[in-house]
Amino acid sequence: MHRFTKIVCTIGPATSSRDAIKSLVKAGMDVVRLNFSHGTHEEHAARIKLIREVSKELATPVAIIQDLPGPKLRVGKLPNEPLRLEAGDRVTLSVSQQVGSAGVIPVHPEGFPRMVDVGSEVYLADGMIRLRVVGKNGPNVMCEVEVGGNLTTGKGVNVPHVKGEVGAVTEEDVEHIRFGLSSGVDYIALSFVRSAADLDTARRIVSEFGSDVPLIAKIEKAEAVDRLDDIVRRSDAVMVARGDLGVELGLENVPLIQKRIIRLSNAMGRPVITATQILLSMLTYTTPTRAEVSDIANAILDGTDALMLSEETAVGANYLEAVGVLDRVCRRVESELGYGSQGLSEAESVEDAVGMAACRVASAIRAEEIVAYTRSGSTARLIAKYRPHTEIVAFTPSESVARRLKLVWGVLPFKIDEVVGELQPEIVEQALRKFGFAKSGEKAVIVAGAPTGPVGSTNMIRVQLIH
Numbered sequence: 001m002h003r004f005t006k007i008v009c010t011i012g013p014a015t016s017s018r019d020a021i022k023s024l025v026k027a028g029m030d031v032v033r034l035n036f037s038h039g040t041h042e043e044h045a046a047r048i049k050l051i052r053e054v055s056k057e058l059a060t061p062v063a064i065i066q067d068l069p070g071p072k073l074r075v076g077k078l079p080n081e082p083l084r085l086e087a088g089d090r091v092t093l094s095v096s097q098q099v100g101s102a103g104v105i106p107v108h109p110e111g112f113p114r115m116v117d118v119g120s121e122v123y124l125a126d127g128m129i130r131l132r133v134v135g136k137n138g139p140n141v142m143c144e145v146e147v148g149g150n151l152t153t154g155k156g157v158n159v160p161h162v163k164g165e166v167g168a169v170t171e172e173d174v175e176h177i178r179f180g181l182s183s184g185v186d187y188i189a190l191s192f193v194r195s196a197a198d199l200d201t202a203r204r205i206v207s208e209f210g211s212d213v214p215l216i217a218k219i220e221k222a223e224a225v226d227r228l229d230d231i232v233r234r235s236d237a238v239m240v241a242r243g244d245l246g247v248e249l250g251l252e253n254v255p256l257i258q259k260r261i262i263r264l265s266n267a268m269g270r271p272v273i274t275a276t277q278i279l280l281s282m283l284t285y286t287t288p289t290r291a292e293v294s295d296i297a298n299a300i301l302d303g304t305d306a307l308m309l310s311e312e313t314a315v316g317a318n319y320l321e322a323v324g325v326l327d328r329v330c331r332r333v334e335s336e337l338g339y340g341s342q343g344l345s346e347a348e349s350v351e352d353a354v355g356m357a358a359c360r361v362a363s364a365i366r367a368e369e370i371v372a373y374t375r376s377g378s379t380a381r382l383i384a385k386y387r388p389h390t391e392i393v394a395f396t397p398s399e400s401v402a403r404r405l406k407l408v409w410g411v412l413p414f415k416i417d418e419v420v421g422e423l424q425p426e427i428v429e430q431a432l433r434k435f436g437f438a439k440s441g442e443k444a445v446i447v448a449g450a451p452t453g454p455v456g457s458t459n460m461i462r463v464q465l466i467h
Helices: 019-028 041-058 171-181 196-207 222-226 228-234 240-250 252-269 290-302 319-334 352-363 378-385 399-408 425-436
Strands: 006-010 031-035 063-067 073-074 083-085 092-096 103-106 121-124 129-136 140-147 150-151 156-158 187-190 213-220 235-240 270-276 306-309 369-373 392-397 409-414 442-449 461-463
Touching: 006 228, 006 352, 006 399, 019 319, 031 041, 031 378, 031 442, 041 063, 041 171, 063 171, 063 399, 073 290, 083 461, 092 129, 092 252, 092 442, 129 213, 150 392, 156 240, 156 270, 187 392, 196 213, 213 222, 213 228, 228 252, 235 240, 235 252, 235 399, 240 270, 252 270, 252 290, 252 369, 290 306, 290 319, 306 319, 352 442, 352 461, 369 425, 378 442, 399 409, 425 442, 425 461
Parallel strands: 006 031, 006 306, 031 063, 063 187, 092 103, 187 213, 213 235, 235 270, 270 306, 369 392, 369 442, 392 409
Antiparallel strands: 073 103, 073 156, 083 150, 092 140, 121 129, 121 156, 129 140, 442 461
16 A cells, blocks of 8 residues: 655755655655745756656656745844843844844844834744844834843744734745746745735736646744635645744644644645654654654644655755655554545535545445546545545646646556547556556546546546456
């Protein structure tokens, strides 16, 4: 049985070579994440080229996620670092270009002062340092240190419940999008989404470039949690970005918010990625903590489509070991999973009903595969929504659709030639045999749209005995 939960790996300095990428694919990497908060377009272009070459060499689709920086607040260049802040200190956060005085910390972008009021909390360095705003003066925000610590250049600045609306797509992001689309990325992840309107804005920009690349909404702001239903509905996929969520809403709230996001994404049929500190200890050690393994298992049991490694594969020396751990834990937990997602007993459309029925038929007759023939990928996603404990083999004439389906739970995508007219039994059987699935006497459940139907429609189920 193949692994149902997908593995997303961030490619960075430690894994940018051909050999490293090839090793990761062989170890189980399904999806690559490129973090555009770091690196140049030239560096990312070289990585994309290598990923595509390795994918072709290994005859394995690999999806690429372009993760945009978004309106991330960061500490600017500090003249002396680390800067030690003690409780009770008074400091000034300034967006002025003329920063240089003692006790003044540069911050960018320039809109930061408009995001806070007197009394606002400001967190630095992933929440390790807490400040309280005591005054404002033009580009300067005066603060008192409530929880101290060491601060270095480039660390993040978080303002829970930002004052006013801040768009998730910056001018810098638009340039990144232009580059990503021209380079053929498969998903675009939007950072610091606060409302469904942010997704609409990004979709218009993508459309202006003549593309329909799917959008991933990263849930990492308090405002996004408040508007979760609308955001998930308007997204193509979702990411539980636990780092900033923990700063924004408190560490004790993250597990319950994660469960809510996964449950809602499952119900709406949106692929969901669980991210941040999945195997952080493996930056140092070759084996994970028991707590990390339990965290992974619980995310799988909750219904996550994918698990994402960040620093572990971007800069970690033990990146292959980390992927190996994820692969083993996924397979072990999945061996205990029953058929079906919790709370998905009713279909919302004809297509939904067909997807649900295909899973029930496959379970009833103990089919070896559910085969989805899909031009857009929607048929395979509909089946995956109902979490069958049967392999979902997706055949598609589109290379980009095959890559995008690598993010979807349980789906094994393959490119085949376009089927003109009705999907004949011999076509399915030939394709299954070509990719090493079909054995004589096995049963497969075939799901597709009628040849006369529009792209994206799913309205046909057939049980096929392999001869």
